[in-house]
Amino acid sequence: MKHPVEEHLLNISRRQFFGKMAQGIGAAALGSLMNNNLFAAPQTPFERGFLGSPHFAPKAKRVIYLFQHGGPAQMDIFDYKPGLSAQFDKEIPKSIRGDQRITGMTSGQSRLPVAPSIFKFKKYDNNEDGLWVSELYPHTAGIAKELCVVKSLFTEQINHEPGVSFLQSGHQLSGRPSIGSWISYGLGSMNENLPAFVVMISEGKGASQNVTSRLWGSGFLPSEHQGVNLRAGNEPVLFLNDPNGIDRSDRRRMLDLIASQNQLEANASLDPEVIARISQYEMAYRMQMAVPELTDFSQESAETLDMYGPHVKTPGTYAYNCLMARRLAERGVRFVQLYHRGWDQHQNLPSTISMQCDDSDQPQAALVKDLKRLGMLDDTLVIWGGEFGRTTYSQGVLTKENYGRDHHPRCFTMWFAGGGTKPGISYGKTDDYSYNIVENPVHVHDLHATLLHLLGIDHERLTYRYQGRDFRLTDVHGHIVHDILA
Helix, strand or coil: CCCHHHHHHHCCCHHHHHHHHCCCHHHHHHHHHHCCCCCCCCCCHHHHCCCCCCCCCCCCCEEEEEEECCCCCHHHHCCCCHHHHHHCCCECCHHHHCCCCCCCCCCCCCCCEECCCCCCEEEECCCCCCEEEECCCHHHHCCHHHEEEEEEEECCCCCHHHHHHHHHHCCCCCCCCCHHHHHHHHHCCCCCCCCCEEEEEECCCCCCCCCCHHHHCCCCCCHHHCCEECCCCCCCCCCCCCCCCCCHHHHHHHHHHHHHHHHHHHHHHCCHHHHHHHHHHHHHHHHHHHHHHHCCCCCCCHHHHHHHCCCCCCCCCHHHHHHHHHHHHHCCCCEEEEEECCCCCCCCHHHHHHHHHHHHHHHHHHHHHHHHHCCCHHHEEEEEECCCEEEEEECCCCCCCCCCEEEECCCEEEEEECCCECCCEEECEECCCCCCEEECCEEHHHHHHHHHHHCCCCCCCCCEEECCEEECCCCCCCCCCHHHEC
């Protein structure tokens, strides 16, 4: 049987300890939310995060992550391999494939025939190496001078669920805090009326995998740092609107009463989640005014709307979400995550990837151009990419005009724009089969370390104590990719 003092100490977490020392801190926090002038010294945007301020001067203030869910085929869009035409239908050499683990979808095939891309590429001479872009992405090619294309990303995950979880949280098992949650926790919000972390989902033109809320969850971090999903339709945030018969003054009195009861519970239990609940109720109250203005495109010029394409006014489309991402960034949202589904092209890839690229090309190019036009690209980091790449060999029947591609973790392509990255460069190289990395490999942990670095965060120092150890986004790994930094 434990000594009573020992039992007491075991029940006090680090956060609870500081909460006990600052008795009533929840009331002070609530008061500050309700009264901006409660404290003499005004808070800066960075003072709301755990870090207080970045570790060093940031290059980027915010991130827009265009996640291409399903795994785009790198050799059909950015990783040009003209020599593969001569290898059509030949078995991929054992020297190239090695002992790589493959999925159950192709492990039973008698042959793994090489499937060259049928799409034409054009070189954009931004540097001595040039940047090759497929005919599938003419609008994105038009912003080539702004792009930092990294062709040497790799991961250990070969299936969608662990692959996406790894890109979003640094761990293949779901339940860890997502990137946006770590950034919200570390830096806080730049807008008191909108969350620091917002998520939007669009349905693409190909086969889609499920997208679930755990991908933007806060894990063991306080729950106010989880992503807020803005949905398509008349109610972007569920239960945000007042019930029928309740006006705004009634809602204010109700929230005040609930907050006072929650504060009593926080004082008694020292549970930080109770304080998080107070904060979330207040945020929801403020979002009631901010979200309708956010989703109103009537003040956007016809030129801007045309730039994003014909579907920009349709909620839930990639075009609509890209414009929303710009508007969110403009209003100080720290991390905007777009999930664009439809990249899981195991069969009929030429036709499905053509539709998918046509759906995504113009809006994402417009987003980069729009940010640059508004003077925001320098301090906004835009990221594009999926959870892994696709195989050079065909899954299923191969013809000159048709093929499919399986999952491929050994190499895949992502691009970056703005936010302190070098514009107009291609970084990293793969072999002649777009199968193995031969120059400048970049692991997922390296990607995360570099992303945090651009935001002014030392990835080794953004930690959270949980279950007896300090956790971080990059776990015990990660190196900053200095070569892609401006």
